[in-house]
Amino acid sequence: MFRSAAPARVPTDAVIPFNFFDDTPLWRAFILYSMFVFDDILDPEKLRSSLEALAQREGWRKLGARLRRNAKGELEYHVPAEFNKDRPALSYSHVVHNVDAKDHAVAARLPKPSSRPDIVCDPDEFRSLFQREGGPVKLDDYLNADIPQLGLHIVSFKDKTLVCLDWPHTLMDAMGKRTLLDAWTLMLEGRPDEIISPQGTDVDPLADLGKNPTEPHKLAGERLSMFGLAQYGVANILDFVRSQENRMVCVPGPFVKKLREEALADIKRNPEMGSFLSEGDVLCAWWTSLAISNLSPKTTVVLNNAYSLRKPLAEDLLPINNGPYVSNAIGFLNVLLPAHEIFDKPLSYVASAIRHAIRELGTRAQVEAFAAMWRESSGKLPPFFGNRGMHMITFSNWSKAGLFQTDFSAAVVTPGKESGSRSGRPSYIQNNQFGLILPNGFPIIGKDNDGNYWLSGYMNKGQWGKIEEQLAKF
Missing domain, CATH: 3.30.559.10 (Chloramphenicol acetyltransferase-like domain)
Structure with a gap:
């Protein structure tokens, strides 16, 4: 073709x-x-x-x-x-x-x-x-x-x-x-x-993003240089060339709800950890604990969370009144933790660290600082934080996109016997990628109409078998 x-x-x-x-x-x-x-x-x-x-x-x-x-x-x-x-x-x-x-x-x-x-x-x-x-x-x-x-x-x-x-x-x-x-x-x-026309069809609304930082990025001291990034790449080259296995995981809604209730009760006893945790915070923390079970306790774990920039930029560069933005407006929020803290501390600790990063690194000023580092990168790569021996896990939580709420009722010819009240809405969604296969990258597809979460990702061959053994305990 x-x-x-x-x-x-x-x-x-x-x-x-x-x-x-x-x-x-x-x-x-x-x-x-x-x-x-x-x-x-x-x-x-x-x-x-x-x-x-x-x-x-x-x-x-x-x-x-x-x-x-x-x-x-x-x-x-x-x-x-x-x-x-x-x-x-x-x-x-x-x-x-x-x-x-x-x-x-x-x-x-x-x-x-x-x-x-x-x-x-x-x-x-x-x-x-x-x-x-x-x-x-x-x-x-x-x-x-x-x-x-x-x-x-x-x-x-x-x-x-x-x-x-x-x-x-x-x-x-x-x-x-x-x-x-x-x-x-x-x-x-x-x-x-x-139907509203998207903004940015004739000009780039983000043309000035990253050109006017007013403060340094809070993780600037942890940033990997291009040399350090190259060293990390060499150290992890096998992960990118060895056989990777893709799997889909279903996490029932009541299970996530219980995890969150327990985590919220825990931070209530420890107010220094904050006062709020989302289901996404808890789900990412729980999955991280499973996904790194094979690591040395001394390994630095970097949680690399993709998030939409539309909300922090809504006041200036991407105002809602100008219409939706149908392009890429993505930043990354990073949490750096030694593996032993994830192993030894309660789930609420990791979930709180994720929530803290959202609060601290998701501000308008920090978005500008992150974009500034991205702009000045020689390879137009986003900044990475950590060290050459780190283990990076990337999450991309699409729950706010509400994909399972897609309503194609107007195209239904014959309602299915299994669809019931959700006729016209999807019962299952998956995302596949070609090109770069990112090891330990987990898109959270979202929450279905029955409250279940679905997530998928690639891991080294054999690792999913170990995850399966851990899941069997639940």
């Missing part, structure tokens, strides 16, 4: 430069796929036509842009003057299986919620379902073909519908995807007049 060189430029295309924080080596490295499983029969043509219509609206046409490099090697959007059958607004495919999902060799393994914390599947084993034939797996697949950034692949069974989206991370983050889903839903429901 893909050529080895970029196709000829089309003179009538509108050329839009990339925003600074979209064109980074980190986001270039990821091609993302999201699969939504609906226990209903959905109308594929209605889904396709509504999303295609959205991509043709003013302010949303970037979804159908072609990716190109300019003479400096920087990425550009090339937006067709008009979309047609030869140059469509999105890549689209539809596969029909005239059987129930349970009677399909691969779909029969789609997971259901568990009654206790448990590993429920390997998300990669569903690749034949979520990836359309010839679907992109690296940035060059976009650069060397005349394809839109956004792809829609629908798989229809007699009792379920799988709705799969793919895009390069340079296009948008999880909150950007939430905005896309909201606009798509309005289009499905025949309410296009309520």
Whole structure:
């Protein structure tokens, strides 16, 4: 499908430069796929036509842009003057299986919620379902073909519908995807007049972010130099080249609720730890304790939490009144702890450290300081903190994106027997990535409509077996 060189430029295309924080080596490295499983029969043509219509609206046409490099090697959007059958607004495919999902060799393994914390599947084993034939797996697949950034692949069974989206991370983050889903839903429901155009389609709202720091970053003294980062890379090179295993974990809602209640009771007895913990704080702390059980107690553990910058920037650079921001607005909050403290201290201690980082490092001034370090980085890499012997765990909690609340009721043809009151809403969602495989990187997909949390990630081969043994104790 893909050529080895970029196709000829089309003179009538509108050329839009990339925003600074979209064109980074980190986001270039990821091609993302999201699969939504609906226990209903959905109308594929209605889904396709509504999303295609959205991509043709003013302010949303970037979804159908072609990716190109300019003479400096920087990425550009090339937006067709008009979309047609030869140059469509999105890549689209539809596969029909005239059987129930349970009677399909691969779909029969789609997971259901568990009654206790448990590993429920390997998300990669569903690749034949979520990836359309010839679907992109690296940035060059976009650069060397005349394809839109956004792809829609629908798989229809007699009792379920799988709705799969793919895009390069340079296009948008999880909150950007939430905005896309909201606009798509309005289009499905025949309410296009309520769709708000995103901000930043003609200018970069974050063009000045990081140019005016007013205070140093609170972890500046712990920052790894490029040499230190290279040493860390050499020390951990095996993690990036050895076989990695992907797994999905379901954590029942009552279990998380109990963890949080116990942690809150604990900090009430120890007010120096604060007075509030979210379910996300507790979930990340609990999962960290499981994921590092194989480490030496002396190892420095760095919790690298991705978070959206939209809230801290809402007063100036990303005002809500200007519309949603469908691009990348991501920062990282870091917690550095010796492994023995995670082993020896209560869960509330680690959860409180995570909450403290959110409070201390998530301020407007600290966001500016972090972005300043990112800007002055020679490789346009975000700053890393810790030491060359550290063990880094990356969390990306998408719960606030509310992906499980996606409502495609307007596309339901036949409600499923299993869907009940959540007809039109997904029962299962997974995210897959191609390109860079980040060891110990855990996206928390979110909280489903029954209150269960779902998280996934890659770990060294054999490590998931040890996690399974620990989970069996619950």
